[in-house]
Amino acid sequence: xxxxxxxxxxxxxxxxxxxxxxxxxxxxxxxxxxxxxxxxxxxxxxxxxxxxxxxxxxxxxxxxxxxxxxxxxxxxxxxxxxxxxxxxxxxxxxxxxxxxxxxxxxxxxxxxxxxxxxxxxxxxxxxxxxxxxxxxxxxxxxxxxxxxxxxxxxxxxxxxxxxxxxxxxxxxxxxxxxxxxxxxxxxxxxxxxxxxxxxxxxxxxxxxxxxxxxxxxxxxxxxxxxxxxxxxxxxxxxxxxxxxxxxxxxxxxxxxxxxxxxxxxxxxxxxxxxxxxxxxxxxxxxxxxxxxxxxxxxxxxxxxxxxxxxxxxxxxxxxxxxxxxxxxxxxxxxxxxxxxxxxxxxxxxxxxxxxxxxxxxxxxxxxxxxxxxxxxxxxxxxxxxxxxxxxxxxxxxxxxxxxxxxxxx
Amino acid sequence: xxxxxxxxxxxxxxxxxxxxxxxxxxxxxxxxxxxxxxxxxxxxxxxxxxxxxxxxxxxxxxxxxxxxxxxxxxxxxxxxxxxxxxxxxxxxxxxxxxxxxxxxxxxxxxxxxxxxxxxxxxxxxxxxxxxxxxxxxxxxxxxxxxxxxxxxxxx
Numbered sequence: 357x358x359x360x361x362x363x364x365x366x367x368x369x370x371x372x373x374x375x376x377x378x379x380x381x382x383x384x385x386x387x388x389x390x391x392x393x394x395x396x397x398x399x400x401x402x403x404x405x406x407x408x409x410x411x412x413x414x415x416x417x418x419x420x421x422x423x424x425x426x427x428x429x430x431x432x433x434x435x436x437x438x439x440x441x442x443x444x445x446x447x448x449x450x451x452x453x454x455x456x457x458x459x460x461x462x463x464x465x466x467x468x469x470x471x472x473x474x475x476x477x478x479x480x481x482x483x484x485x486x487x488x489x490x491x492x493x494x495x496x497x498x499x500x501x502x503x504x505x506x507x508x509x510x511x512x513x514x515x516x517x518x519x520x521x522x523x524x525x526x527x528x529x530x531x532x533x534x535x536x537x538x539x540x541x542x543x544x545x546x547x548x549x550x551x552x553x554x555x556x557x558x559x560x561x562x563x564x565x566x567x568x569x570x571x572x573x574x575x576x577x578x579x580x581x582x583x584x585x586x587x588x589x590x591x592x593x594x595x596x597x598x599x600x601x602x603x604x605x606x607x608x609x610x611x612x613x614x615x616x617x618x619x620x621x622x623x624x625x626x627x628x629x630x631x632x633x634x635x636x637x638x639x640x641x642x643x644x645x646x647x648x649x650x651x652x653x654x655x656x657x658x659x660x661x662x663x664x665x666x667x668x669x670x671x672x673x674x675x676x677x678x679x680x681x682x683x684x685x686x687x688x689x690x691x692x693x694x695x696x697x698x699x700x701x702x703x704x705x706x707x708x709x710x711x712x713x714x715x716x717x718x719x720x721x722x723x724x725x726x727x728x729x730x731x732x733x734x735x736x737x738x739x740x741x742x743x744x745x746x747x748x749x750x751x752x753x754x755x756x757x758x759x760x761x762x763x764x765x
Numbered sequence: 766x767x768x769x770x771x772x773x774x775x776x777x778x779x780x781x782x783x784x785x786x787x788x789x790x791x792x793x794x795x796x797x798x799x800x801x802x803x804x805x806x807x808x809x810x811x812x813x814x815x816x817x818x819x820x821x822x823x824x825x826x827x828x829x830x831x832x833x834x835x836x837x838x839x840x841x842x843x844x845x846x847x848x849x850x851x852x853x854x855x856x857x858x859x860x861x862x863x864x865x866x867x868x869x870x871x872x873x874x875x876x877x878x879x880x881x882x883x884x885x886x887x888x889x890x891x892x893x894x895x896x897x898x899x900x901x902x903x904x905x906x907x908x909x910x911x912x913x914x915x916x917x918x919x920x
Contacts, residue, residue: 467835605820605909606813610847613840614821621824624831632836765810 367586370579374587375504375594376642377457378450378706380635381699382549383591384615386542387598388608390531392524395592397543401550402588404743406580408714411721411732411740412556413576416563418730419720423560424656426726427716439716440657442709444650447554449702451646451685455481456695457639460612465632471690478686481643485678490565490664497641503634508593510622510631516600524599533606541757541764544750545700548707550591551747554649556713561652565665570730597622611696647685651678700763708754710747718744798858804865808872809919811855815876816912818844818851822883823905826895834890841887848880868919875915879908 386394412423419426424443428436458481459473484493530539568576597618598609609615616635620628648664655662655674662674689695718740722732732740758764798804822844825837832840856873860866882904889895 464836464839467838601824602821605817605824606913607817607820607824608814609821610817611843613836613843617821617825617828617840620832620836621828625833628831628833628836 367578367583370498370583370587374584375501375590375638376450376549376552376645377453377639377695377699378549378552378703379587379591380457380594380612380615380638381696382542382546382703383594384598384609385700386546387595388602389534390539390542391599391603392521392592392596393528393531394539394543394546395525395595396528397546398550398588398591398595400746401547402585402591403739404547404746405551405555406584407736407739407743408551408556408717409559409580409584410577411717411736412560413563413568413580414573414730415717415720415726416560417568417570417573417576418728419726420564420569422557422564422652422656423717423720424557424653426720428657430720430723431716436657439712440653442712443553443557443653446702446706446709447646447650447653448681448685448688449698449705450552450554451643451650451681452688452693453695453699453702454639454643454646455685456689456698457612458636458643459689460695461632461636461639464613464616465629465636470695471692474686474689477640477643478682481640481647482679482682485644485647485664486668486675490562493644494562494641497637497644500637501634501641503630504590504594504638506619506623506627506630506634507590507597510619510627511593511597511600513622514597514600514618516596521596521599535761537757538761538764540753541704541761544707544754544757545703545764547750548703548705548710548754550588551710551714552706553709553713554646556717557649557653558645561648561656561663565663567665573730647678647681650681651675704754704758704763708751711744711751714740714747715744798861798865801862801865801868804858804861805868805919807855807858808868809916811851812872812875812912812916812919814851815848815879816909816916818847819879819883819905819909819912822886823902823909826886826898826905827902829898834894838887838890841883841890845880845883845887848876848883852876852880872915875908875912879912882908 383398415426416422424440427439431439455474455477456470458477459470462468462473462477463470488496530536563572563576566572594615598615601618601621602609602614607614612635616628616631619631623630651674652662654660654677655671658673660673661671663671668675689698718732718737720726721740722737724731798807822841825832825840828837852873855869855876858869860869882901886895886901895901
């Protein structure tokens, strides 16, 4: 009974914690411009993150070491440094976007400009990371993120043309007033949102923080294979809400306020309050995850003592890296750069950096020296290899498509 | 979890980051209008952006009590800012020929009306709420239609 409760709690946490500012922005934006014709990308992205998060969780549980710890050892310092540089850049951009997202949610609730909330969000996040235990922190914000289920409730109450939405999803095509390059640019952004690199670093480092062993593999797999697909369902609900409300008017969503409008129209003020709460929880939770991911990857690469399971004084450089990441990201968002634009760019750069993140995971999960009997099976390898080819293509196309489409304009 | 770090090359990630940031900056650039056709396309894109902001504002005003006042205020502020920004950017593009003058003027009249309507609604929300909701929805719907029509004509 106790174990079943732990599994359920883990699944709910993975479900509620799946959506972040990238998923919110990408799905709402794509839904408003392309309807459900890019829903297939969400499915591809969710399968991809499941495949690689399972491998990352297995690596952590079997070897007791997180992904980045093994990257430099397995790939060497030079390749590892390229990996570190790209990951840090994407992480800090994502962190800035998450802080901005949480501040924007507070602006929606209070009407006070988001820039005034940015320092408060950053300081609170840093205090939470400093004081709150890893497990409590992860569970609390993951469970609070479940409030975003209100997107699905609102969709039902909006009484959409279900047949039309299914038709768009089942027979994807480029809309008449959009070009193919723009369609694929947003497909890449959507994939970047679903397979954000920090998720893998956080998932595997979190496994070590929680002292996973081989016995925890079942729990890890339940989180990944049930929690993440449920999160993907939420992504589809966000896109469907935007498609229902904005597509008929050809209105393009470009702010967080607009993204939650379908919920207000479908579920009223209670729905609006819930969705703002959910957006805050999701983005604040992701702020913690991205900041920790930056510090994890940096510390693990340089071989510093890391983690929240030791006292801060024993992991001083890890906590300093955490603080610097927060300061840089906060400064970036305080320059008045639009957080939604920062998110859009971070999604594309995430997509461009995907092979750097996922190749080491595939290599280590396939290495019997590290994994022993828990090395990848044929199916995992086949799926992982197919995804690697896809990710390389996506990575090569991301920046040229961004330039060709003027960032999707 | 401790390992001794070797000497590391620091140039590659920095070059990668600089390249990506340069690419991002280039992607956001606004180019001048090369000829009448190009100017028309820019006008159509501007009309679409303003139509989008107007459509969202119409939906929000239509929503009535389902939206809280601070939230409606944020939405309308965003709409006004967005329309002002589009107006400012389009006004900065010089018409390349006489035919383009008329196109530019027609668009700026439309987007000016949109800006006034949205700013007026924002003022009402800040004071005592939207006075004539049905009238405002009708006006925004009409503006949206006109802007869409303009965009279709010049695309």
